[in-house]
Amino acid sequence: MLFQRKIYDKLLDWKANSSKEKALLIEGARRIGKSTIVEEFGKNEYKSYLLVDFNDASEVVTNAFEKYLNDLDTFFMILQIEYNVTLFPGESLVIFDEVQRFPKARQSIKKLVKDGRYDYIETGSLISIKENVKDISIPSEERTIKMYPMDFEEFCIALGETKMLEYIRSCFDKLIPLEDDLHHKAMLLFKQYILVGGMPKSVSKYLENNRTFTAPDAEKRDILELYRNDIGKADTKYRSKIASIFEQIPAFLSQHEKRVRLSNIEEKSSFPAYEDTFGWLKESMMVNECFNCNDPNVGLSLNEDRTYIKCYMGDTGLLISHAFTPSEIADGELYKQILHDNLSINEGMIFENAIAQSLAANGYKLFFYTKYNEEKHRNDIEIDFLISNGSKTKPKIFPIEVKSGKRYTTTSLERFIDVFGNRIGKAYIIHTKNLSVKDNIVCIPCYMTMCL
Numbered sequence: 001m002l003f004q005r006k007i008y009d010k011l012l013d014w015k016a017n018s019s020k021e022k023a024l025l026i027e028g029a030r031r032i033g034k035s036t037i038v039e040e041f042g043k044n045e046y047k048s049y050l051l052v053d054f055n056d057a058s059e060v061v062t063n064a065f066e067k068y069l070n071d072l073d074t075f076f077m078i079l080q081i082e083y084n085v086t087l088f089p090g091e092s093l094v095i096f097d098e099v100q101r102f103p104k105a106r107q108s109i110k111k112l113v114k115d116g117r118y119d120y121i122e123t124g125s126l127i128s129i130k131e132n133v134k135d136i137s138i139p140s141e142e143r144t145i146k147m148y149p150m151d152f153e154e155f156c157i158a159l160g161e162t163k164m165l166e167y168i169r170s171c172f173d174k175l176i177p178l179e180d181d182l183h184h185k186a187m188l189l190f191k192q193y194i195l196v197g198g199m200p201k202s203v204s205k206y207l208e209n210n211r212t213f214t215a216p217d218a219e220k221r222d223i224l225e226l227y228r229n230d231i232g233k234a235d236t237k238y239r240s241k242i243a244s245i246f247e248q249i250p251a252f253l254s255q256h257e258k259r260v261r262l263s264n265i266e267e268k269s270s271f272p273a274y275e276d277t278f279g280w281l282k283e284s285m286m287v288n289e290c291f292n293c294n295d296p297n298v299g300l301s302l303n304e305d306r307t308y309i310k311c312y313m314g315d316t317g318l319l320i321s322h323a324f325t326p327s328e329i330a331d332g333e334l335y336k337q338i339l340h341d342n343l344s345i346n347e348g349m350i351f352e353n354a355i356a357q358s359l360a361a362n363g364y365k366l367f368f369y370t371k372y373n374e375e376k377h378r379n380d381i382e383i384d385f386l387i388s389n390g391s392k393t394k395p396k397i398f399p400i401e402v403k404s405g406k407r408y409t410t411t412s413l414e415r416f417i418d419v420f421g422n423r424i425g426k427a428y429i430i431h432t433k434n435l436s437v438k439d440n441i442v443c444i445p446c447y448m449t450m451c452l
Helices: 007-017 034-045 059-067 072-083 103-107 109-115 152-158 162-174 180-196 200-208 214-232 239-253 271-284 316-323 326-330 333-339 347-361 411-423 446-451
Strands: 023-027 048-053 092-097 119-124 142-146 287-293 304-313 366-373 378-388 397-402 427-431 436-438 441-445
Touching (some): 007 034, 048 072, 103 109, 152 162, 152 180, 152 200, 152 446, 162 446, 180 200, 180 347, 180 441, 180 446, 200 214, 214 239, 214 326, 239 304, 239 316, 271 287, 411 427, 411 441, 427 446
Parallel strands (some): 023 142, 048 092, 287 366, 397 427
Antiparallel strands (some): 287 304, 378 397, 436 441
């Protein structure tokens, strides 16, 4: 089942403006639909396309990269014969799929782009992991874009809810609430999204099985096993640490502060000892990292404290299958509790992960803020997320608190506004209720996160 993906517009922009100067590298976690969208792009936008999948490329193909890059006429002749595809200069696309499995192909991009006959797109997961790039020079003739699981907007399009999306955006722009019945419908759509997740195969299974959740859950568990297999192939220096953190993500997120506590993994462990571990998880895009920012300002990265980190799953649907056993899901009780707002345990974990996923898909690097009160021996201020407008002339930050329950306080956010008011554009609470504006705080329903 093919789905409309926003990244397609970025591919069109690259083809129109940069394809003769740079190859395009699409980086993302496994099973998010990279190969599918690129092949569809090749079918629609070119006279012909040739896809080399390095998961199963023949020895004839890999040998061509070793022997004939100095004789490109022979090189392209071999590819065309091997794949039974005719390439047309200026009108064909060559795709290197899962290029991390054969780094020599990535290194060849410099020469191939300079030759100028065809356009090139590379796709890969784990593509920037040290062991996958240590023996090659990265070509400057390569532009990288990141691809994520389907976001809420793409999920709604798959369900045929384009008018609902237009209505949500219109209400956000005007800062007015949705009509009550439509708000409840939008919330139901969002809950379906976090239960199914944004992995295309999981969404397909949901639609093909009359919108039931069992088949998508089985698909998500298969994907989690793929991730575990990938972790098992990581460098032995940090493989066990990666596995430990990955398996404990639900446990970390179920805590109040939701941050990674290394003492839960290994006594007397320190973050420097885990630097490669978190680097691997970040580059794999299995998780979305969120660092503490100790001085909230527009240059959030300049003030990040890398010893305080949260690890959100890259897809909330995967988090649910990761956090709960098949038996806990089999009877459907978990899904009923989430759909009917009766889930008390772990509800905050699920909603906060969904917001992190949405912000990451919108291009934000994730930060949070905490201020410890020495007298009270607890955190005085806790802000779930900080984002910035990135402007150099009118820089502003936007604090975000996520509230999964219907009753909550805004004390922490109000204190943050008191301390950093001159730096703040708008302050947001993302909750399950309809849109409202209270003094300097804009309270938006979780399905509006896509509008930030």
